[in-house]
Amino acid sequence: MAYLDHAATTPMLPEAAAAMTAQFAATGNASSLHAAGRRARRTVEEAREAFAEAIGARPSEVVFTAGGTEADNLAVKGLYWARRDADPARTRIIASPVEHHAVLDAVHWLAEHEGARVDYLPVDRYGRVHPDAFREAVERNPDDVALATVMWANNEIGTVMPVRELAAIAREAGIPLHSDAVQAFGQLDVHFGDSGLAAMTVSGHKIGGPYGIGALLLGRDQSPVPVLHGGGQERHVRSGTLDVPAIAAFAVAAVLAAERREQFATQIGSLRDELVAAVLAAVPDAVLGGDPEERLPANAHFSFPGCEGDSLLLLLDAQGIECSTGSACTAGVAQPSHVLLAAGTDPQLARGTLRFSLGHTSTKEDVAALAAAIGPAVERARTAGLS
Amino acid sequence: MTENLPRTDRPLRVLAAMSGGVDSAVAAARAVEAGHDVTGVHLALSANPQSFRTGARGCCTIEDSRDARRAADVIGIPFYVWDLAERFREDVVEDFISEYEAGRTPNPCLRCNEKIKFAALLDKALALGFDAVCTGHYATVVLKEDGSRELHRASDMAKDQSYVLGVLDEKQLAHALFPLGDTLTTKEEIRAEAEQRGLAVAKKPDSHDICFIADGDTQGFLADRLGKAEGDIVDEATGEKVGTHEGAFGFTIGQRKGLRIGHPAPDGKPRYVLDISPVNNTVTVGPVEALDVSALTAIRPRWCGGEAAAPGTYTAQLRAHGGETEVFAEVVDGELRVSFTEPVRGVAPGQAIVLYDGTRVVGSATIATTTRAAAAV
Numbered sequence: 001m002a003y004l005d006h007a008a009t010t011p012m013l014p015e016a017a018a019a020m021t022a023q024f025a026a027t028g029n030a031s032s033l034h035a036a037g038r039r040a041r042r043t044v045e046e047a048r049e050a051f052a053e054a055i056g057a058r059p060s061e062v063v064f065t066a067g068g069t070e071a072d073n074l075a076v077k078g079l080y081w082a083r084r085d086a087d088p089a090r091t092r093i094i095a096s097p098v099e100h101h102a103v104l105d106a107v108h109w110l111a112e113h114e115g116a117r118v119d120y121l122p123v124d125r126y127g128r129v130h131p132d133a134f135r136e137a138v139e140r141n142p143d144d145v146a147l148a149t150v151m152w153a154n155n156e157i158g159t160v161m162p163v164r165e166l167a168a169i170a171r172e173a174g175i176p177l178h179s180d181a182v183q184a185f186g187q188l189d190v191h192f193g194d195s196g197l198a199a200m201t202v203s204g205h206k207i208g209g210p211y212g213i214g215a216l217l218l219g220r221d222q223s224p225v226p227v228l229h230g231g232g233q234e235r236h237v238r239s240g241t242l243d244v245p246a247i248a249a250f251a252v253a254a255v256l257a258a259e260r261r262e263q264f265a266t267q268i269g270s271l272r273d274e275l276v277a278a279v280l281a282a283v284p285d286a287v288l289g290g291d292p293e294e295r296l297p298a299n300a301h302f303s304f305p306g307c308e309g310d311s312l313l314l315l316l317d318a319q320g321i322e323c324s325t326g327s328a329c330t331a332g333v334a335q336p337s338h339v340l341l342a343a344g345t346d347p348q349l350a351r352g353t354l355r356f357s358l359g360h361t362s363t364k365e366d367v368a369a370l371a372a373a374i375g376p377a378v379e380r381a382r383t384a385g386l387s
Numbered sequence: 388m389t390e391n392l393p394r395t396d397r398p399l400r401v402l403a404a405m406s407g408g409v410d411s412a413v414a415a416a417r418a419v420e421a422g423h424d425v426t427g428v429h430l431a432l433s434a435n436p437q438s439f440r441t442g443a444r445g446c447c448t449i450e451d452s453r454d455a456r457r458a459a460d461v462i463g464i465p466f467y468v469w470d471l472a473e474r475f476r477e478d479v480v481e482d483f484i485s486e487y488e489a490g491r492t493p494n495p496c497l498r499c500n501e502k503i504k505f506a507a508l509l510d511k512a513l514a515l516g517f518d519a520v521c522t523g524h525y526a527t528v529v530l531k532e533d534g535s536r537e538l539h540r541a542s543d544m545a546k547d548q549s550y551v552l553g554v555l556d557e558k559q560l561a562h563a564l565f566p567l568g569d570t571l572t573t574k575e576e577i578r579a580e581a582e583q584r585g586l587a588v589a590k591k592p593d594s595h596d597i598c599f600i601a602d603g604d605t606q607g608f609l610a611d612r613l614g615k616a617e618g619d620i621v622d623e624a625t626g627e628k629v630g631t632h633e634g635a636f637g638f639t640i641g642q643r644k645g646l647r648i649g650h651p652a653p654d655g656k657p658r659y660v661l662d663i664s665p666v667n668n669t670v671t672v673g674p675v676e677a678l679d680v681s682a683l684t685a686i687r688p689r690w691c692g693g694e695a696a697a698p699g700t701y702t703a704q705l706r707a708h709g710g711e712t713e714v715f716a717e718v719v720d721g722e723l724r725v726s727f728t729e730p731v732r733g734v735a736p737g738q739a740i741v742l743y744d745g746t747r748v749v750g751s752a753t754i755a756t757t758t759r760a761a762a763a764v
Contacts, residue, residue: 310467311515314426317465384514 002366004323006206006298006359007155007183013208013360016253020210023245030242031233040244047251054251054258055202055217056191063216063234064247068182068203070227071216072102074238075178075199076149078224080110083146083176085225094119094137094148094175096161097342098127102201103149103180104338116146120342126291127157127343131165142173150177152184152200156326156339156355157290158299160188167196176222182206182214186257187265187296192217199224202254204246208360209253213246268358269297271367275356276300278371283378289340289353298358301326303345304378307352311381316354319373326355351386389569390530392421401425401564402512403521404504405458405466407451409581409588410523410567412458416584417566418521419462425521427459427466430508432475433599454588461585471507478502480599484612487636490663491737494551494707495597497751501554501689509562521564524548527746528565536560538691538748541568550704553741553751554689606637606645618668620646623661623677635668641678641733648672659733679730679760685723685740685752696723696749701742703727705734705754716742723752730760 028040045059052059065071076093083090095107097120110116119137121129129150138145148170153160163179170177176198181190186207192200199222204213218224218237230239257264279286279302289301304312309325316323326337340350356370393399401423403415418425429452452468459466479498486493509520525541526549538560541547548568555563567577574593581589600608613636620630630648632638642660659678662671690696698717703725705712713728725740734757742749 310469311511314465314467315515318426380514380516384511 002321002369003361004321004356004358004366004370006362007355007357008324009205009211010208010359011361012205012210012249013253013256015256016209016249019252020245020249023248026244028244030244031231040242043244044242044247047247051215051247051251051254054254055185056193056195057217058193058220060220060235061192061217063218063238064242064250065214065216065238066212066240066243067214068100068180068201068206069102069214070238071201071203071214072100072178072180073106074216074224074227075201075218076103076106076147077110077227078237079147079176079178079199079222080114080116081225082223084114087143089144090146091115092117092119092141092144093146094121094134096121096123096129096150098123098154098156098159098339099149099151100155100180100182103151103178107149121150123342125343125345126294127154127159127339128291128294129161129166131162131169134166135169138169138173138175142175145173145175147198148175148177150179152179152181152190153188153296153299154290154339155183156337156353157301157343158183158295159290160184160294160296163197164195170198171196176219183296183299185254186261187268187298189261198222204250204253207253207257209250210246213243213250215250264360265297268362271362271364272297272300272358274364275358275367275370278367279356279374282371282375286378287349289343289345296357298362300356300358302354302356303340303349304352304354304381305349306385307378307381308384308386309351309353311384312352312354312377315377315380316370316373319369319377321370321373323370324355324357325353348386352381390528390536391569392417392564392566393530394421395423399423399518399564400516401519401521402508402515402517403427403464404508405429405455406523406594407454407458407588407591408523408594409578409586409591410525412455412462412523412586412588413577413581413584414521414523414564414566415458415464416462416581416586418564419464421566425462425464426517427455427462427464428508429455429466429468430475430503431468431470432472432479432503454591458586458588461587469508469511471503474507475499475503475599478507483597483599484609486737487609488613488665489737490635490665492639492735493737494739495599496551496707497554497739500551505555505559505563509559513562519562519564521566523567524552524565526552526565526568526748528560528563528568529747535692539746540743540748542571543573546574549743549748550707550709550739550741553691553739553748555691556689557692560691609636610634616668618670620648620670620672622658623671623673629658629672632670635663635665635670638663638670640735646670646672675732677759678732680727680732680734680757681730681760682724682726682758683734683740683754684756685725686755688718688721688723688750688752690750691748692750696742701744701749704741704743705731705738711743714742722755 028036030040030044048059048062052062093116111118122133152163167177178199180201182203184190185202198219200217205211228239287303336350401418405411405427456466479495483493483495525546527539529537540549578589596603615633619628622629638660658672661673695718701716702711703714714725716725736754739751741751
């Protein structure tokens with residue numbers, strides 16, 4: 001088996017699994033005042049401190065959520081509502097068109113149900129937002145903007161966005177900028193304090209932590225309207241009993257991800273380069289998606305002319321190679337990727353895409369297995385053609 | 388010998404079409420058990436799949452897709468959803484609408500087998516390196532000594548679906564596996580087998596009706612697509628207008644219900660739809676005897692064994708759940724001409740006639756014209 005889908009989820013780190021299972025035996029609601037509660041609270045707060053340090057934030061800027069999707073929804077909807085409540089003129093959202101659906105669909109929903117007007121930023125052929133374009137969109141009227149949202153790095157094609165430059169522009173105009181850093185965390189330096197962002201999303205299971213846990217890093221001057229109302233946990237921004245085992249494990253994974261990041265990025269980057277070279281050697285007309293240089297070190301993305309992505313997936317799966325088409329599904333039906341379409345990729349070409357994403361368990365053997373299988377798979381998929 | 392689920396020295400690479408129902412799930416499981424290398428695929432046939440069933444069960448819902456995926460997971464095979472919605476719309480749904488518009492009565496299931504399951508799907512499967520497509524249909528495949536294949540009725544006549552497979556040609560048949568068709572198992576036994584295999588679809592209701600008309604309201608579906616157009620219902624004997632309708636396309640030859648004719652016929656007997664004329668949007672009605680047909684012609688014949696039927700006596704089936712009737716059939720100028728030994732009632736142009744020689748499917752064709760039995764004139 002060659003698992004080349006770490007961007008979907010990556011195996012849990014043994015240290016994180018150990019931290020999690022250790023907590024399963026303990027009782028205690030972190031909001032309770034008795035001894036059991038105090039123990040749980042201590043575990044959570046120590047985890048919060050370690051996590052905050054790993055990501056360059058203050059502990060009070062960490063809002064734990066049940067994953068990246070929830071953190072994205074909280075940032076987009078919560079900041080929109082809060083900013084509009086403060087000034088009814090603020091109904092404009094500036095967004096990149098290549099966001100993950102957790103952001104994009106939240107933005108759509110606000111447009112359909114909450115009177116939001118959305119400005120989608122232009123992107124180049126690598127799917128990157130340029131600071132000039134962002135500045136232009138802001139300056140059209142800085143006073144009517146509720147928020148802006150641009151991901152740190154794209155989950156499909158791996159292109160890295162100039163987030164710090166964008167954040168500086170937003171800050172200058174007094175506009176909160178949110179960034180989905182789910183894919184970037186662990187591969188790029190996403191120091192929250194230095195980023196200039198108002199809010200940033202990260203997720204546990206993409207960095208070797210558990211599923212079902214994520215965090216919204218939230219500047220202390222930001223008070224989004226809650227999406228979940230209840231017991232008032234997490235700065236009254238995100239109610240719900242704290243998931244002690246998941247938070248403990250997430251913090252362990254985050255600390256290790258930060259510690260190992262530079263070395264991981266270098267090693268995985270060179271393995272990724274090998275993978276790209278091997279695929280291009282086997283299929284010379286394959287088209288590398290995303291920015292060839294400024295990209296996530298663990299991401300490789302290709303379009304294979306004349307192939308259906310689904311067919312390739314099936315053929316590679318049969319050879320024990322697990323990857324993804326990188327696009328969203330409805331009832332399991334592949335749609336052409338909105339990311340590629342936004343980047344101006346020919347829609348026919350966009351149907352034959354595969355994303356290979358590496359992670360901490362990836363080996364040269366994985367790449368060799370793909371190198372051996374990809375040529376015949378593409379040839380066969382071309383015979384089957386585009387249905 | 389039957390060849391529904393061959394056991395081969397080398398495992399066959401089999402693509403199992405999984406609707407989300409119990410039959411196709413058990414068929415896929417049996418193919419795995421026979422040692423083959425099976426991959427499941429669910430066909431997404433609707434561009435806008437409904438999340439949940441409404442009324443009668445179709446095969447285009449997200450829930451069906453999920454049921455099929457669950458079954459594949461339990462069987463332990465890879466599973467994919469293939470989007471054939473565009474092909475299905477062009478080849479099956481549009482054809483269905485235009486056939487009704489022309490006053491004919493199409494059978495979309497046959498059309499789907501001919502154009503989608505054993506064409507678009509099979510072609511793609513073969514191109515991807517699969518040897519065969521497996522479905523939950525009930526029919527028997529017989530391998531002859533010379534290596535050719537014949538399609539026969541299912542061992543259990545009550546569940547026989549050879550009629551809707553009558554459109555398959557030699558090549559299609561050579562790559563089709565029907566693991567359920569040659570075993571004598573009742574529906575209850577299939578459900579029990581599914582239960583035993585841990586398949587949750589064991590208790591799922593049977594599908595019937597037309598899958599792309601989820602609520603079963605064919606008239607409403609056609610009215611939506613073709614618009615309502617009021618026209619006359621005319622009595623054939625008197626030429627007198629006896630009622631109005633909202634679109635001739637909504638009727639089928641032999642239909643009795645839903646005519647809403649205000650007063651009874653002079654002879655006091657019920658009246659039936661005898662003819663549908665889209666040109667002047669008129670529906671003609673008359674007594675039941677006038678439905679008797681002595682002969683018909685049928686176009687676009689497809690021969691199951693590859694060769695056209697020699698002139699002779701066959702049995703014919705005219706509807707999916709219809710009985711058999713003896714006919715004399717011959718091919719003249721590429722068209723099938725059929726005369727019935729005894730007159731048959733209610734034959735609608737657009738439907739398929741499938742010819743049998745004993746249990747063997749000889750071929751099928753689409754009914755174009757009918758000749759009224761002399762006695763009724």
